[in-house]
Amino acid sequence: MFLEKKPYQDDFPINIEIVKIEEYPIHYHQDIEFVFVLKGQIKLKNGYCRYLLREGDIFTNTGHEVHALYGADHDNIVAIISINNFFFTRYFPELHRACYRTYSKKNTARLSVLRKMLLNLLLVYLQKSFDYKQHCIDIALELIEYMNAYFNLFAFEDKVVVNFKSDDPVIIERIAHIINYLYENHSSKITLEEIAEMEHLSTFYISHLIREYIGMSFRELLCFARAEWSEIHLLGSEDKISTIAKTVGFSTTAYYEKYFKKWFGRTPQDHRKLYKPLILSHSRPQKTSWIPANQIITIVRLQLSTETAQENSLASVQTRIFHIFVSSDERSGQSLSPALELIVTPEDHRVLGPALFSTLAELPCSSITIKAQPDTDPGELRRLQTRLEEICRPQISCAPSPNQPIYAGCDSAAGLLWVFVQYLSINRTLPQLALRDQGDPDILLKGFRSLLTSSGLPKPIYYGCRFLSKLRGQLISQGKYYAVIRLAGSQAAYAVLAFNYSREIIWLNQRKNTFHETDQILKSFRDELNITFSLKLPPGKYLISSHTLDSRNNLFDLMAKLDFPDTFHTGDLTGLKAFTRPYTDTFPETVSDHLEICVSLKGASAQLTLIQPVISL
Numbered sequence: 001m002f003l004e005k006k007p008y009q010d011d012f013p014i015n016i017e018i019v020k021i022e023e024y025p026i027h028y029h030q031d032i033e034f035v036f037v038l039k040g041q042i043k044l045k046n047g048y049c050r051y052l053l054r055e056g057d058i059f060t061n062t063g064h065e066v067h068a069l070y071g072a073d074h075d076n077i078v079a080i081i082s083i084n085n086f087f088f089t090r091y092f093p094e095l096h097r098a099c100y101r102t103y104s105k106k107n108t109a110r111l112s113v114l115r116k117m118l119l120n121l122l123l124v125y126l127q128k129s130f131d132y133k134q135h136c137i138d139i140a141l142e143l144i145e146y147m148n149a150y151f152n153l154f155a156f157e158d159k160v161v162v163n164f165k166s167d168d169p170v171i172i173e174r175i176a177h178i179i180n181y182l183y184e185n186h187s188s189k190i191t192l193e194e195i196a197e198m199e200h201l202s203t204f205y206i207s208h209l210i211r212e213y214i215g216m217s218f219r220e221l222l223c224f225a226r227a228e229w230s231e232i233h234l235l236g237s238e239d240k241i242s243t244i245a246k247t248v249g250f251s252t253t254a255y256y257e258k259y260f261k262k263w264f265g266r267t268p269q270d271h272r273k274l275y276k277p278l279i280l281s282h283s284r285p286q287k288t289s290w291i292p293a294n295q296i297i298t299i300v301r302l303q304l305s306t307e308t309a310q311e312n313s314l315a316s317v318q319t320r321i322f323h324i325f326v327s328s329d330e331r332s333g334q335s336l337s338p339a340l341e342l343i344v345t346p347e348d349h350r351v352l353g354p355a356l357f358s359t360l361a362e363l364p365c366s367s368i369t370i371k372a373q374p375d376t377d378p379g380e381l382r383r384l385q386t387r388l389e390e391i392c393r394p395q396i397s398c399a400p401s402p403n404q405p406i407y408a409g410c411d412s413a414a415g416l417l418w419v420f421v422q423y424l425s426i427n428r429t430l431p432q433l434a435l436r437d438q439g440d441p442d443i444l445l446k447g448f449r450s451l452l453t454s455s456g457l458p459k460p461i462y463y464g465c466r467f468l469s470k471l472r473g474q475l476i477s478q479g480k481y482y483a484v485i486r487l488a489g490s491q492a493a494y495a496v497l498a499f500n501y502s503r504e505i506i507w508l509n510q511r512k513n514t515f516h517e518t519d520q521i522l523k524s525f526r527d528e529l530n531i532t533f534s535l536k537l538p539p540g541k542y543l544i545s546s547h548t549l550d551s552r553n554n555l556f557d558l559m560a561k562l563d564f565p566d567t568f569h570t571g572d573l574t575g576l577k578a579f580t581r582p583y584t585d586t587f588p589e590t591v592s593d594h595l596e597i598c599v600s601l602k603g604a605s606a607q608l609t610l611i612q613p614v615i616s617l
Contacts, residue, residue, distance in 0.1 A: 028067065032095070230268070324484070339430065
């Protein structure tokens with residue numbers, strides 16, 4: 001049990017314990033854990049460090065950190081929140097490399113924001129209202145994004161491991177590269193020259209960088225990583241000290257003993273003798289007491305009220321700000337190849353004519369089903385089938401079309417965002433959609449899950465599928481509101497997709513609201529999303545093109561301004577098609593090291609930015 005494996009429900013990748021702690025014996029685990037003191041005080045051992053955590057303090061460990069918790073008074077209440085690394089790496093491929101550290105001797109604005117996020121997570125979990133599990137997952141995604149932005153590094157302050165202080169994005173990126181590399185390769189022979197070559201800097205500058213921002217020399221940092229990692233072997237095995245020294249990368253046992261004693265205050269032999277009897281086991285289980293949920297809810301609400309005392313939660317606009325760092329040599333994550341299953345009818349061909357085939361060619365179609373009425377002319381059906389085979393092999397279903405459910409959100413910007421969330425955040429698949437609304441072309445909005453209106457005008461959901469068609473490649477960075485993809489066929493071409501939404505916006509595609517109700521929900525969502533993407537690219541010239549869609553440049557907004565008339569004669573479609581298109585901006589950019597892409601979105605909206613190298617002839 002020294003390696004503690006947290007239990008997770010199949011549909012809930014978060015484990016939350018809220019308890020009074022007497023003793024939580026020495027252990028480690030592979031998942032990220034937040035220790036949040038809601039009341040009283042506790043003592044925490046983490047590696048060689050000892051911390052006294054008071055009410056409101058948050059401590060994180062990111063797996064493979066040996067730690068233990070002890071009650072410092074009789075009235076403590078502690079929330080222990082674990083998140084399943086295996087689940088969340090689908091959003092954050094580099095999560096296993098995280099080195100989060102939130103401990104600080106001073107309260108800061110960033111800690112206050114983090115505290116509020118954890119309190120919201122606890123409140124949603126405790127109240128267990130409708131769809132609370134998905135809501136908790138959404139909060140956890142924002143939490144990890146915030147941790148990545150502000151708490152993903154550590155430094156030393158009087159030999160205590162604390163949160164990293166610098167806000168310089170270049171410094172943060174370089175120090176993160178160094179620390180991650182040392183921990184991943186600690187058992188190998190690593191030199192300062194190797195690090196300098198990796199970062200394209202001089203050994204003198206790298207040495208100065210480490211000492212100034214981490215608080216020790218390169219050699220000390222490497223030996224610290226090895227000594228810290230050795231505690232798992234020391235307490236979790238019966239291996240000889242000499243074997244452990246070699247396993248973690250020390251050249252000699254004496255060298256290992258010297259640095260272990262420097263940090264832990266005793267020899268490895270004495271440390272094993274002292275702490276091995278104290279590890280979590282069947283004979284030494286955790287001593288914790290369950291706290292009634294109603295008591296915890298009261299405490300959480302009180303603390304949340306204190307954190308947000310100056311805010312009017314009903315009228316405020318939430319602004320999310322992220323700074324995402326991406327390197328051109330970043331390890332590739334999951335391969336993306338969006339595939340769309342479409343339903344096409346002979347009526348679509350009659351209304352759209354040749355435009356039917358050019359429209360399909362622009363979409364990521366993997367299969368096409370021809371749905372026809374039983375009395376459809378067989379010759380017409382064969383001709384349509386033959387033409388569609390040029391795009392992909394169609395299937396034919398001759399049956400009356402079933403009644404489609406009406407979801408007004410599918411005609412609005414909510415439809416655009418729904419396909420992004422379905423593909424990028426849920427299961428990497430797209431729902432089956434109809435190409436075009438059937439029926440009277442003068443009824444512009446029907447609320448069907450289709451890409452085009454009956455008259456052939458593109459809905460926002462159509463552009464959502466067009467955006468996704470550009471995302472073929474390797475996913476290298478992802479969060480709840482963004483994805484960065486290295487495009488297939490080039491190491492220097494990227495797609496950056498950012499989208500701003502809420503759970504209520506997505507539900508508009510699954511609930512039978514009226515068009516007026518849908519419009520109210522869209523207009524009431526005024527949250528802002530600001531993301532700066534820093535992409536480390538090979539030097540050269542690049543063409544940057546951005547495409548933006550929001551809740552205004554679409555037919556739904558036009559109909560809302562007209563108070564949703566029952567019929568609307570479209571006439572010439574040229575002007576209306578221009579009205580529905582994304583806002584587009586294209587410009588060249590010369591890159592020497594980093595390219596910064598700034599995205600600012602308000603309300604329900606999305607932006608796709610393509611970065612492509614300009615090849616000189």
